[in-house]
Amino acid sequence: MPEFDQIDLFNYAAYGNEDDPQWDDIRNYIRSNTNASKEYEEIKKNLSNVQPKRKQKDFGRPRQEVKSSDGNPNSGNTGEQNKKWWSVFLGE
Numbered sequence: 001m002p003e004f005d006q007i008d009l010f011n012y013a014a015y016g017n018e019d020d021p022q023w024d025d026i027r028n029y030i031r032s033n034t035n036a037s038k039e040y041e042e043i044k045k046n047l048s049n050v051q052p053k054r055k056q057k058d059f060g061r062p063r064q065e066v067k068s069s070d071g072n073p074n075s076g077n078t079g080e081q082n083k084k085w086w087s088v089f090l091g092e
Helices: 008-017 021-032 034-051
Strands: none
Touching: 008 021, 008 034, 021 034
16 A cells, blocks of 8 residues: 655545545545544644635626717726826826
8 A cells, every 4th residue: 555645635635535536545545544544634624724715706796887978988088097007006
């Protein structure tokens, strides 16, 4: 049976799948080695505390467009909207 290290245990905790035969060797290793089993459980517990929550997009907010009198949303740029993109960096 191959030996696995902490990185392998972490990868299995983060990405492993109980049904995927690709992970059979590491599953067997964890089941047969008590130290690996304890370390795996600790990694799994810490992983659930550390993983960032997925950001949710706000699909409810409508997009705002600037419309001009001729109906073209891009032709009515005035004032601050007319500045070039680099003016933000130059402080203009």
